[in-house]
Amino acid sequence: MNVNRFSWFNITSLTLGFAFLYIPILLLIVFSFNESKLVTVWGGFSTKWYTSLLQNDGFMDAAWMTLKVAVVSATIATVLGTMAALVMIRGGLFRGRTLFSGMIYAPLVMPEVITGLSLLLLFVAVGWDRGFWTITVAHITFSMCYVAVVVSSRLVTFDQSLEEAALDLGCNKVSAFFQITLPIIAPSIVAAWLLAFTLSLDDLVIASFTSGPGATTLPMKIYSQVRLGLSPEINALSTILIVIVSCGVIVASLLTKRSALKKSQYEQQANASA
Amino acid sequence: MNKRINWGRTLLIAIPFIWLLVLFLLPFMSVFKMSLSDMATARPPYVPVYDSETGLAGLWQLITELDFENYVWLTEDDLYWRSYLSSLKIALISTFFTLLIGFPIAYGMAKTPSQWRATLVMLIILPFWTSFLIRVYAWIGILKQEGLLNNFLLYLGVIDQPLIILNTDLAVYIGIVYSYLPFMVLPLYAALEKLDYTLLEAALDLGCSKIKTFWVIIVPLVMPGIYAGCFLVFIPALGEFVIPDLLGGSSTLMIGKTLWGEFFNNRDWPVSSAVAVILLLLLVVPIMLFQKMQERELKGQS
Numbered sequence: 001m002n003v004n005r006f007s008w009f010n011i012t013s014l015t016l017g018f019a020f021l022y023i024p025i026l027l028l029i030v031f032s033f034n035e036s037k038l039v040t041v042w043g044g045f046s047t048k049w050y051t052s053l054l055q056n057d058g059f060m061d062a063a064w065m066t067l068k069v070a071v072v073s074a075t076i077a078t079v080l081g082t083m084a085a086l087v088m089i090r091g092g093l094f095r096g097r098t099l100f101s102g103m104i105y106a107p108l109v110m111p112e113v114i115t116g117l118s119l120l121l122l123f124v125a126v127g128w129d130r131g132f133w134t135i136t137v138a139h140i141t142f143s144m145c146y147v148a149v150v151v152s153s154r155l156v157t158f159d160q161s162l163e164e165a166a167l168d169l170g171c172n173k174v175s176a177f178f179q180i181t182l183p184i185i186a187p188s189i190v191a192a193w194l195l196a197f198t199l200s201l202d203d204l205v206i207a208s209f210t211s212g213p214g215a216t217t218l219p220m221k222i223y224s225q226v227r228l229g230l231s232p233e234i235n236a237l238s239t240i241l242i243v244i245v246s247c248g249v250i251v252a253s254l255l256t257k258r259s260a261l262k263k264s265q266y267e268q269q270a271n272a273s274a
Numbered sequence: 275m276n277k278r279i280n281w282g283r284t285l286l287i288a289i290p291f292i293w294l295l296v297l298f299l300l301p302f303m304s305v306f307k308m309s310l311s312d313m314a315t316a317r318p319p320y321v322p323v324y325d326s327e328t329g330l331a332g333l334w335q336l337i338t339e340l341d342f343e344n345y346v347w348l349t350e351d352d353l354y355w356r357s358y359l360s361s362l363k364i365a366l367i368s369t370f371f372t373l374l375i376g377f378p379i380a381y382g383m384a385k386t387p388s389q390w391r392a393t394l395v396m397l398i399i400l401p402f403w404t405s406f407l408i409r410v411y412a413w414i415g416i417l418k419q420e421g422l423l424n425n426f427l428l429y430l431g432v433i434d435q436p437l438i439i440l441n442t443d444l445a446v447y448i449g450i451v452y453s454y455l456p457f458m459v460l461p462l463y464a465a466l467e468k469l470d471y472t473l474l475e476a477a478l479d480l481g482c483s484k485i486k487t488f489w490v491i492i493v494p495l496v497m498p499g500i501y502a503g504c505f506l507v508f509i510p511a512l513g514e515f516v517i518p519d520l521l522g523g524s525s526t527l528m529i530g531k532t533l534w535g536e537f538f539n540n541r542d543w544p545v546s547s548a549v550a551v552i553l554l555l556l557l558v559v560p561i562m563l564f565q566k567m568q569e570r571e572l573k574g575q576s
Contacts, residue, residue, distance in 0.1 A: 010385050013378035014394070020375070021401050021455065024412040027422060031415065040421050084290040091287055100287075103294040105565040109505070111513020111557070113530045114550045117537065118301030121308050121547070141297040144290070173282065195403075202405045205515055209537075219407050226411055226520060230418075238408040245403050253396055 025242065032235035040230075049236040059221060059237065066201060066218040069132065073139035074196035080140065081147025081196070082189060088148065089155040107145040115142060116209030123210065130212025138210040139203065143196035150195060154188035187259045194252050198245055302554070309344055309547035344548040353532065354549065358556065360527040364443065364518075365511040368450035372458045372507045373500065375451060380462035380499075384469070395463065402456040410449055410520050417445050417521070441523030449517040454510070458503040465499025466492075498567070505564040513553055529553050 032050075036043025053059060084104055091097070107115065119138045123130060158181070166176040182189075204219040211217065218237075225234055348354045383394045401409065416422045417440040424436040439445050469492065477487045493500075515530035522528070529549065536546035 007385075009378075010382035014382040014386070017375070017379035017382070017455075017459075018397060020452070021398070024409065024416060024452070025401065025404065027416065028408070028412040040415050040418070040425065080290050080293055083286055084294075087287050087290060091283070094287055096291065100291055100294070101569060102565060103298050105568050106561055107298060109509040109557075109561055109564060111510060111515075111530060111553065113513055113515050113533050114305070114554060115301075117533070117546065117550050118305045119297065121304040121543075122297070122301040125304050137297065141293070144293070148290075198403050202407065204407055205534075219405065222407055222411070223516075226407075226414070230411075230415055234411065238405070238411065241408065242404050245405075246400060249396070249400055249403050257392075 028235055029239045029242065032232065032239040034232060034235075037232060049232040050240075053233050053236045053240075056233065058216075059218070059233070062216050062218045062221040065132070065215060069136050069139060069207075069217060070197050070200040073136045073143060073200045074193050076136075077140045077144040077196045078147050078189060078193045081144035081192060082151050084144060084148040085151035085155055089152050104145050104148050107142045108149065110142075112203070112205035113209075116206040119206070120209045130210060131215040134210045134212065135207050135215060135217065138206050139196075139200040142206065143199045146195050146199060147192040150192040151185065151188050154185050158185065187255055190255060191252055194248055198248075201241070201245075305547045305550050305554075308544055309551050310342065311544045311547075312343075344544050345552075347545065348548055348552065353527075354552075357527045357529045357532040358552070361512050361529040362556075364446060364450070364528060365508050365514075368447050368454070368511055369504050369508040371447065372451050372454055373504060376455055376458035376462055376503065379455075380459045380466050383459070383463050384466035391467075395460070398456050398459050398463075406453060407516060409453060410516055413445070413449055413452065413521060414440060417448070440521065441526075443522065443526055445521040446518050446526055446528075449521040450507075450511050450514065453517065454507040457506040461499045461502035461506065462496065463499075465496035469495055498571075502564075502567060502571075505560060505567070509557060509560050509564065512557065 031040070031042075033045050033047060034041075034043055035046035035048070084100075088101060088104065116138070119134075119141070120130075123134050128134060162184070163176050163180050166180045167173070171179065202219060203217075204223050207217045208220055208223075211220065218241075222234055222237065225231055379398075383391060383398075386394060414421075418424075419436050419438060419440065421440070423439070424433075427433045428436065439448075473491055473495075474487055477491050478484070482490065513530045514528060515534050518526045518528040518531045519534070522531075530553075533546050533549045533553070536542050536549060
């Protein structure tokens with residue numbers, strides 16, 4: 001047997017696997033263009049659910065709230081998470097290091113119901129009014145850990161001699177970080193920001209615990225609507241979200257690819273001139 | 275390095291450290307404290323265990339009166355026991371099926387010509403980026419009694435009665451396997467891609483059967499990937515709320531759902547905190563194992 005041959009077994013398992021992953025999403029998108037109010041029976045092509053969605057103030061307010069929370073929390077989480085990654089990879093030994101890395105990894109696998117409940121109890125204990133800021137702070141806390149993991153996996157492969165060269169040439173540590181390290185790890189920081197942004201966009205459980213009256217996010221709105229039954233408006237809304245997120249991911253991956261390409265070009269030039 | 279305190283470094287460590295201490299560790303303390311309080315019909319609905327204004331006398335009173343009645347209550351009502359056991363069962367079975375389905379996909383990806391692999395990895399990650407809630411919602415339309423799957427099977431003539439899948443445990447299994455499949459495939463793929471396939475050729479040349487080669491060569495070598503994938507599916511599945519709530523029926527018991535109901539429907543904060551504390555105890559061992567593995571992995575790379 002030639003083990004490198006692309007066998008039928010592999011083709012079949014890949015096709016079935018990707019069909020399983022994508023068919024539900026494709027069906028959801030197709031039925032958002034359904035004329036009929038019955039979500040599962042095709043009644044002809046129509047875009048009326050998109051129009052009715054845009055006229056639905058409840059959804060629009062929730063979408064605006066979700067977007068604000070996601071942008072603010074992703075930005076702060078990226079800063080904090082990058083700092084945490086630097087501490088984990090470059091920080092060396094310090095007291096509480098094990099505790100620190102434990103607090104970075106634990107939120108990744110912590111059930112959301114526990115994270116949500118515990119943050120709510122803290123907010124109640126300190127008497128903080130629940131609303132936009134409590135949701136945002138909760139989202140920063142769990143997404144900064146994802147950011148830390150993404151950025152630290154880039155930092156381990158970072159060639160530290162570049163930074164040392166900058167320091168030898170008279171750069172101070174802070175400007176060496178901003179002029180050398182940051183531009184090189186930038187693609188992973190962009191990816192981490194996008195991850196934090198979509199995590200926040202997605203979150204139902206933690207937002208439900210930590211929000212107060214007047215602060216409803218899109219997932220909370222979708223959830224309460226879904227509990228009442230299927231609605232073509234939800235399909236339309238889902239389709240819009242899927243398209244936005246897919247575009248973001250594809251752009252991000254192209255960016256990373258381009259920077260990898262550039263890097264290999266520089267390396268070739270360097271080799272040629274050497 | 276000199277002995278002078280390096281303020282930049284201290285600040286770099288202190289900011290994320292303090293953030294996590296205050297907003298991740300401290301909240302767990304408040305869950306534990308809450309689980310020892312009594313329920314009250316007030317806002318917020320509980321009687322605090324310890325009021326700092328009463329000083330030392332109050333602290334002494336707290337210690338003498340400390341009661342675990344919420345925990346006793348959990349052992350007396352068999353709803354909680356059954357929720358924990360049924361969560362464990364559902365999480366274990368779905369982890370097994372995710373592995374069973376994820377392995378051939380990861381293997382197929384690892385054997386794809388290298389120029390296609392990056393695209394396949396992105397296709398695996400892409401559904402993970404789309405909203406969890408939306409992906410679960412998509413399955414309601416497929417699985418319900420007058421849903422797409424039943425319509426399709428009736429049209430083909432495979433069945434003449436619609437199958438009842440939605441609001442059963444089967445729907446919960448499908449939902450978990452579907453939602454967590456990327457978490458299983460990615461670590462498996464990372465392990466399978468590094469595998470030295472000449473070892474397989476050697477084993478086959480030496481007369482090993484294909485099945486035996488799989489068990490003797492492939493499985494032991496990709497074991498770290500299998501562990502990582504299983505932890506990443508099992509741990510979050512155990513505390514899952516959205517999937518059992520939307521796809522499962524009223525008889526589907528999962529601890530995340532019980533906690534949510536206790537909190538939002540019964541408004542019993544102390545009991546839901548006690549439920550959370552026990553769930554956390556169940557998760558301590560797998561989470562610590564997972565963390566050890568992550569650290570080792572990070573060290574291995576550097």
